[in-house]
Amino acid sequence: MEAAGPPTQPPAPHPSVAPLSFLLGKWRGEGEGTFPTIAPFRYGEEILFSHHPSKPVISYTQRTWKAASGEPMHAESGYWRPRPDGSLEVVIAQSTGLSEVQKGSYDAEKKTVTLQSELVGNASKVKQIARAFQMVDGELSYIVQMATITNSLQPHLKALLKRI
Numbered sequence: 001m002e003a004a005g006p007p008t009q010p011p012a013p014h015p016s017v018a019p020l021s022f023l024l025g026k027w028r029g030e031g032e033g034t035f036p037t038i039a040p041f042r043y044g045e046e047i048l049f050s051h052h053p054s055k056p057v058i059s060y061t062q063r064t065w066k067a068a069s070g071e072p073m074h075a076e077s078g079y080w081r082p083r084p085d086g087s088l089e090v091v092i093a094q095s096t097g098l099s100e101v102q103k104g105s106y107d108a109e110k111k112t113v114t115l116q117s118e119l120v121g122n123a124s125k126v127k128q129i130a131r132a133f134q135m136v137d138g139e140l141s142y143i144v145q146m147a148t149i150t151n152s153l154q155p156h157l158k159a160l161l162k163r164i
C-alpha cells in the first residue's frame, strides 16, 4: 500500500498564466444585449476558464441561454494565451460560425483584460469586436462591443458573473 503523502495543494499555474489566475474557474451570471438594429434581450451565462500547469494557455468555454425560458442561445469557446509582458492573444470560435483572433493586454493588479479583434472570419455582418473584462468585488463583468457593416463600434453585450 502506498504511504499517505503530505496534504496535496492545487498545483501552481504555469508562470505565463499566473497573472490571470483570478479568471480561473467557473462563473455564472446574467447579461443584457443591445444594438441599434435589434430589440434588447436578457440572457443567462456560464463561463469556464480552465488550465493545465504544464501549458501557457487558458481554455475558455461559454454558453448562454434565454433568461425567461432557459432555451440555449449563443455559445463560444477558445484559447487565451497570456505573455509575461502583459500582452495576450485569444482565439474564439462562435456557435454562429464566426471566428475571432483577438489581441490585447491585461493588468494583473487591476484585474482587467482588454481585447481588440485583429481578425474576424466567416462573418456576414461583423467587422470588428472589442471585449473588456474587469473583476469588481470578486465578480467578473464584461462588455462586448461590435462594429457591423451598418453600425460603428458600440456595445452589444454587458454581463456580470459570480464564481460558482
Ligand code: HEM
Residues within 6 Å of the ligand: 033, 035, 037, 038, 039, 041, 043, 064, 065, 073, 074, 075, 098, 125, 126, 129, 144, 146, 148, 150, 156, 157
Ligand atoms: C444580433 C453578432 C454575441 C444574441 C446580432 C447581430 C450580430 C451579432 C451581427 C445582428 C445585428 C444586425 O443585424 O445589425 C454577435 C457577436 C457576438 C454576439 C459578434 C459575440 C462577440 C451574442 C450573444 C448573444 C447574442 C452572447 C446571446 C446571449 C443576439 C440576439 C440578436 C443578436 C438575440 C438579435 C436577434 C438576431 O438577430 O438573432 N449579434 N453577437 N449575441 N445577437 Fe449577437
